[in-house]
Amino acid sequence: MTQQCVVKAQSITDGQQYCLRRVPGFRAKDDSSLLAIDKWKDIDHPNVVRVREAFTTRAFGDSSLIVVYDFKPLSMSLKRRIIDQHEIFSEGRLWRIVLQITSGLKAIHSAGLSARMLNAATVLIAPEDRVYLNSCGLVDLLMVDAAYIVDVAQQEDLRAIGQILDLALGMNPENIATIQGQAPAIVPGASFSADFKQLFGYLHGRMTPVIAIDDILRLAGPRMFAELDSARRDADLYRTNLAHEAANGRLARLLCKLNFITERPEHTMDPEWSETGDRYLIKLFRDYVFHLVDDVGRPVLDMAHVIGNLNKLDAGSAEKIMLMSRDEQSCLVVTYSEIKRCVDGAYSDLAAASRFRK
């Protein structure tokens, strides 16, 4: 394969991060030679790194091909994990990897395409053993003239899973069988289940000449449930965290509102915004939330106090609090819902004032 270089880039149009793969010295034969990527753009699958765009550029002082892929944070190639990091994958993890590669290939094959350069270097593995097929479509651009039969290429894709398993199993001497007079062979060791051995044999074409995705699925059997459960567990975990984080968004908006209202310089002289009305209450509340001091006058930096009070304000709780003036000469007992009414009113006034400008 040609020399490539890969960079992470941020788009100035959507702010997202992408992975740019550059192939130097690429000469497009004609305008249509980049069209091969179009079919790949539609492959949107959780186990395939999405292809966004392909173009040629002279920005690097030569004619380079750039293919834009989605960026997958914290992922690295399976090859690096196996060879460089000497990682040994358990049977369960290998099933996860096989099922995810198969799942991605199913989407690619259903679209009438083939991965064509599937190997441990073009399979990315992200945290929680999430697998992505990478570099899709690149070979279609680089070998645009080379004729190939899609059915054959698809068979090669499936057989490539077997070669990836070879690489992973070969790291553990237990899986290397040596018979005198013959080259050592990779065979799943005694710790592997019969299903896995059958899958391994199947992927190496020892049983049937044609490999089918459905057969892989059949051999995986109930392991699909394990895979499904783990995907759902991930979704649940993210959703739970999302609910917590969404609360932060609510608090951030409320804090901005309070800051928009309090201490505005232009209102210090304005009797409508005087320190005796609604805004005074908001100011006292702000002091109560952020400028609390203990009985000997030391500042209290208690986030629980801040968040609890802001939540009650946001909910408009009927609970009462006592707000003290700065000179400690007067105090007011108000409910959170009254303060909420003041904040909403003051913010509406501000918003109305800002809308005046055309």
Add this chain to the structure above:
Amino acid sequence: MTQQCVVKAQSITDGQQYCLRRVPGFRAKDDSSLLAIDKWKDIDHPNVVRVREAFTTRAFGDSSLIVVYDFKPLSMSLKRRIIDQHEIFSEGRLWRIVLQITSGLKAIHSAGLSARMLNAATVLIAPEDRVYLNSCGLVDLLMVDAAYIVDVAQQEDLRAIGQILDLALGMNPENIATIQGQAPAIVPGASFSADFKQLFGYLHGRMTPVIAIDDILRLAGPRMFAELDSARRDADLYRTNLAHEAANGRLARLLCKLNFITERPEHTMDPEWSETGDRYLIKLFRDYVFHLVDDVGRPVLDMAHVIGNLNKLDAGSAEKIMLMSRDEQSCLVVTYSEIKRCVDGAYSDLAAASRFRK
């Protein structure tokens, strides 16, 4: 089944919401009669509503049994969706439901238990067709004396899936076959695939006397991949949103820091906290972020301005901004990283002062 009442409750120990199921008039024979729930507490599966606890109480003026379940927001029973909302489920959605029920049952059966009261009323369906088996373990408590054979009960669980399909299919007249002289029968109509018809027949025991989860899986075939993809897509969507929302948390913490520092009443007289030092810069920055006015003095309420500036502050950007004093007599040109240093310093001072108290 006995009269029950269900309430949503919030725990005062962990703040989470739970679903409490109350059975009035329950008399525990002895202390050990609630032990049947213990085995259920360990069932932690994405398609099963988790059982947390069971206890008896006299708080309602009688002897009530309370079983505490996780609360699943926005979910309702499949029965209500089918009967009350007259919802017609497509074949794809029915497969999703069957596979999720089967997945949940697999976890339950593997633990040596059986659902025992599986029907459309005890299956919850949440948004995105997420399915949960509900009310688990309740029957074990209510019928603690009734002997049952777990293998038989597990078979009934699987057959119950067939009955749920009956209910769903029966809503569409296309699926009701009437042969003269016989009671109308429910049979999947012409729009259903051969696989589905086979599954339907299998679940009604027309092919084999014993139903096995693995056979359901085999009949589902590649539909498992569809299910898996959809679960992974959910996880990806939540993760993307989580990344956005986590930024809100960061901003909320930064806003709290700023509010802790600015306008503290106890420092108005303190020369160390005077309005000429670091804190003055922070105050001017706060004014710049929140109290911006346009050229004719109207307030600017621009969240993009606020978030952009807070992000630059948080990152300690080397970009410069011009801060104007309130009397517009002086102006300062500073980088965000200088302001960040001021904020961090001022906050450390405050934190040090607050730590003094023992």
